Amino acid sequence: MLKKIIKITLAALLVMSMLATAAMAGATLKIESWRNDDSEIWTDIIIPAFNKAHPDIKVTFSPMPPAEYNAGLNAKLAGGTAGDLITCRPFDASLELFKKGYLVGLDDLKGMNEFSDVAKSAWQTDDGKSTFAVPMASVIHGFIYNKEAFKELGLSVPTTEAEFFAVLDKIKADGSYIPLSMGTADQWEAATMGFQNIGPNYWKGEEGRKALIAGTAKLTDKPYTDTWKQLAKWAPYMGKGFKAQKYPDSQNLFTLGRAVIYPAGSWDIATFNTQADFEFGAFPPPLPAGAKKGYISDHTDIALGLNTASKNQEAARTFLAWMTTAEFADLYANALPGFFPLSSHKVSLKDPVAQEFVDWRNTHESTIRNSYQILSRGTPNLENQLWNVSSRVINGTMTPEEASKETQAGLEKWYKPQQ
Amino acid sequence: MSVRGGKFAGFPHHVIVFLAPATIIYTMFMVYPLLDSIRLSLYSTDGTGAFHFTGLTNYITLITDPEWSNAFWNALKNNFKFFCVHMLVQNPIGIMLAALLSLPKLKGRTAYRTLIFMPTMLSVVIIGFIWQLILSPLWGVSESLLGFIGLTDWFQPWLGQEGTALLTLALISVWQFVGIPMMLIYAALLNIPEDLTESAIIDGATHWEIFWHIKLPLILPTIAMVSILTFVANFNAFDLIYSVKGALAGPDFSTDIMGTLFYRTFFGFQLQLGNPTMGATVATMMFGVILVGVLFYLFVLQRKLRRYAL
Amino acid sequence: MPKTRQAISSMAIHAILVSYMLIALWPIFLTIINSFKSRKAIFGDPMGLPGVDTFSLKGFEKVLLRSDFEIYFMNSIIVTIATLALVLILGAMAAWALSEYRFKGNKLLGLYLAIGIMIPIRLGSVSLLQLIVNMNLANTLTALVLVYIAQSLPLAIFILSEFMQQIPKDLKEAARCDGVNEYTIFFKVILPLTRPAIATVGVFTLVPVWNDLWFPLILAPSEKTQTITLGVQQFIGQYVTDWNAVLASLTLAIVPILIIYILLSRHLIRGITAGAVK
Structure with a gap:
């Protein structure tokens, strides 16, 4: 037995040493990303397009499992083994990387002027002086609905909240569908697809978001409590056992035709295109009673930065500069309907539902999620709190007033302008 | 049990040969990185990422600042519940299965043992995934099963409710790991010399009596070891809850245990930035809790049991 | 009766x-x-x-066509077997020394060797990665094997020394009276006697090593060194919706280990019955 063990070990060690490879040299750019869903799009469409103009630069897209991305990336950056190009989440997570010197400032990058200040704001220092990533896309919130079920039940697209609930009531009365496909098990669904989706109509988009940061508005103010009150009203229309319903469940309920209305992020379009065998459309968050103007969450979501430790700075800059062009914007937007380019190039979208979403930019005021800039820097973390309280409000284990009070107290604990 | 042929006091070279390889690899790739990181708990970072020595400030914050201490005590409490479920469900089932499997002349022993151990081989990704599918109220697996025995109304979204989520997760974990106590205790039962039980069989004792009066006292040291291993594993648990409930361990942190609290603090989560210094503090506290348990085992339980058992 | x-x-x-x-x-x-x-x-x-x-078979097609499944599989096998062999032999040696010989600091060393299972292993990730990079071992399977050995030793030593303490004294003393040296006693008497426990520890070591995602991800994520568990993860997207692809990739990842286990468990059982002290 012992001899066998030793033999096996020696054999294994031998094979290992043969397989062991030193880090590869040469201009191969490695992109770190959490979007393993987009692996095929990068490998088959985007990188080949780039290589047409720059055949000498090899690019590999090497995504990590999304749940491990932040932890894995930080460990690799600290250990010095991270890739050349780093996919960046918006605001503080990336700002922190820049402050620690892991990301290179990109203000002098050719093509950065294609982005508006708002587009760049998610990847800038607080004073707006340095930008450290090339913005790739934003995502828009709204509702996606099953057009065929709407026709079957004789429903029309709701524009006000009263109409919205009338539609939900009709679906519920009919009984053959679940009216609203959302769950609270993942918590973020309640906060992001719920609170951040309909909230801007109440707090008047940017106006309310900036007031919170300035400390002139509080989370105990009416707009916020009202948003949670609306959310609490959703529960009766949600699927049975929604407390244990996770995000993929919600998606599947909708694409399998069992639920009619789906509180959405525009990124869902790509998934739904391949999975739903019925026609679907979208509508923006319905207006609260008395409101004239609509607001949408048009959230800066994803960007690409340059690793300071990269040995291929020039090649990486070439790639990033290419990402500011109209060619990239067009490829990316059409390969991933629902991720909307942030550059000023005119892009024509081939996907009708994605076009619907992006058209709201003309009729509505855009804002970003109110917890992302500055307000989630301290302990307790506002975004985490919003997840927690929004799901509890829908679960019915917390009142909207309590949700307001808890989050405001959390903010006051560390955020000077709110104290 | 004496040391023989010692060339220098207390450390004959065969002892060194036996111990050195394991100790060296372990020290380099386990203890060094862990201690190097635990050191961080005595520091704080500023905006630029530089570390400053702050002594025990982090520990004081963790225990006294309600923002931290609430989460900490909540996680510790949940962790004890998690452990209790394992002690009360996993280990008794494990002992029972091992006892049944070690019965003489049992047919199909091998098949049973191999198959019952299977869940332990699976990765947590698959276990979380499949149990969510089974317990999901939307797809109706459990509900229709309960329907067979007329308990449809009894069904609830167990994984989503504050009162039941932790218990459900603990039971899933029990389901996965019951093979471990079973195997260890089975191995111990096989080690019991047959002559000890033979005379009892001749006296007409039943299997039950033999197990209860002869075998059980003899395997107490193994049961104690299984208990401490359960304790250590439970207070280090993380994967299952992370894969099913995410790092925020909802609803309302009702499934938050030390492992998820550590992960959330150390690596950050969503918009919450990683805090290596507080994370290391949480990890050190976990270490402290586990160490107390292990010391209790080594210096109280193990000694007592040895005296009675052999 | x-x-x-x-x-x-x-x-x-x-x-x-x-x-x-x-x-x-x-x-x-x-x-x-x-x-x-x-x-x-x-x-x-x-x-x-x-x-x-x-x-x-859509799920299987996707996984098998779009990944270097054989490479991942071989990597996992190599890492797992090398780890297993080294942990068992080194762990048994250490456990024996700890449970048999009384020397100064015995208990303390035993405790020291158990620390590893008391601290969340991810805590040391960054230091570990830096160490591996300094040793020029990043993106090698050797790095994984070394880390897994270190990670598995505490449990192996803990369990094995518990079992070794239960070996009846007369067996060892009889050998010693014949003037057999300590190495021979260990390899010829003790190892065969503790086969059930060694087999058990082997299985316990196998499982976390095979299923680990974290260390392959940070220590050896290159295309040539990916393990199967990391390799199939690329088919589980940010939002796990395509459940048949997920189930297929998970099935592909578990079937090999189940087969290994079934093959191994035949040896294991022979070991257990042969090793039982009668």
Whole structure:
């Protein structure tokens, strides 16, 4: 037995040493990303397009499992083994990387002027002086609905909240569908697809978001409590056992035709295109009673930065500069309907539902999620709190007033302008 | 049990040969990185990422600042519940299965043992995934099963409710790991010399009596070891809850245990930035809790049991 | 004991074992049958067997065509076997020394060797990665093996020394009286005697090493060194929706380890029965 063990070990060690490879040299750019869903799009469409103009630069897209991305990336950056190009989440997570010197400032990058200040704001220092990533896309919130079920039940697209609930009531009365496909098990669904989706109509988009940061508005103010009150009203229309319903469940309920209305992020379009065998459309968050103007969450979501430790700075800059062009914007937007380019190039979208979403930019005021800039820097973390309280409000284990009070107290604990 | 042929006091070279390889690899790739990181708990970072020595400030914050201490005590409490479920469900089932499997002349022993151990081989990704599918109220697996025995109304979204989520997760974990106590205790039962039980069989004792009066006292040291291993594993648990409930361990942190609290603090989560210094503090506290348990085992339980058992 | 009573009790025993076996296996069975079904069928009838209209190999096709499955598989096998062999031999040696020889600091060293299972291992990730990079071992399987050995040793030593303490004294003393040296005692007497425990520890070591995602991800993520567990993760997207692909990739990742386990467990059982002190 012992001899066998030793033999096996020696054999294994031998094979290992043969397989062991030193880090590869040469201009191969490695992109770190959490979007393993987009692996095929990068490998088959985007990188080949780039290589047409720059055949000498090899690019590999090497995504990590999304749940491990932040932890894995930080460990690799600290250990010095991270890739050349780093996919960046918006605001503080990336700002922190820049402050620690892991990301290179990109203000002098050719093509950065294609982005508006708002587009760049998610990847800038607080004073707006340095930008450290090339913005790739934003995502828009709204509702996606099953057009065929709407026709079957004789429903029309709701524009006000009263109409919205009338539609939900009709679906519920009919009984053959679940009216609203959302769950609270993942918590973020309640906060992001719920609170951040309909909230801007109440707090008047940017106006309310900036007031919170300035400390002139509080989370105990009416707009916020009202948003949670609306959310609490959703529960009766949600699927049975929604407390244990996770995000993929919600998606599947909708694409399998069992639920009619789906509180959405525009990124869902790509998934739904391949999975739903019925026609679907979208509508923006319905207006609260008395409101004239609509607001949408048009959230800066994803960007690409340059690793300071990269040995291929020039090649990486070439790639990033290419990402500011109209060619990239067009490829990316059409390969991933629902991720909307942030550059000023005119892009024509081939996907009708994605076009619907992006058209709201003309009729509505855009804002970003109110917890992302500055307000989630301290302990307790506002975004985490919003997840927690929004799901509890829908679960019915917390009142909207309590949700307001808890989050405001959390903010006051560390955020000077709110104290 | 004496040391023989010692060339220098207390450390004959065969002892060194036996111990050195394991100790060296372990020290380099386990203890060094862990201690190097635990050191961080005595520091704080500023905006630029530089570390400053702050002594025990982090520990004081963790225990006294309600923002931290609430989460900490909540996680510790949940962790004890998690452990209790394992002690009360996993280990008794494990002992029972091992006892049944070690019965003489049992047919199909091998098949049973191999198959019952299977869940332990699976990765947590698959276990979380499949149990969510089974317990999901939307797809109706459990509900229709309960329907067979007329308990449809009894069904609830167990994984989503504050009162039941932790218990459900603990039971899933029990389901996965019951093979471990079973195997260890089975191995111990096989080690019991047959002559000890033979005379009892001749006296007409039943299997039950033999197990209860002869075998059980003899395997107490193994049961104690299984208990401490359960304790250590439970207070280090993380994967299952992370894969099913995410790092925020909802609803309302009702499934938050030390492992998820550590992960959330150390690596950050969503918009919450990683805090290596507080994370290391949480990890050190976990270490402290586990160490107390292990010391209790080594210096109280193990000694007592040895005296009675052999 | 009357014959009928014996029959009843043996039936009861089998009933308990069979019902527990069903509890243990049913979810695995569910995973496997659903990996062969279309997405619609998974949700329409989760418990149904794949039929003519629901049968789908889409998930398997995707995984097998779009990844270097054989490389991942070989990497996992190499890492797992090398780790297993070294942990068992080094762990048994250390456990023996700790449980048999009384020397200064014995208890302390025992405690020291157990620290590893008391601290969340991810805490040391950054230091570990830096160490591996400095040793020029990043993106090698050797790095994984070294880390897994270090990670598995505490449990192995802990369990094995517990079992070694239970070895009856007379067996060892008899050998010593014959003037046999300590190495021979260990390899010829003690190792065979503790085979059941060694086999058990082997299985316990195997599982976390095979299933680990974290260390392959940060220490050896390159295309050539990916393990199977990391390799199939690329098919589980940010939002896990395509459940038949997920189930297929998970099935592909577990089937090899189940086969290894079944093969191993035949040896294991022989080891257990042969090693039992009679």
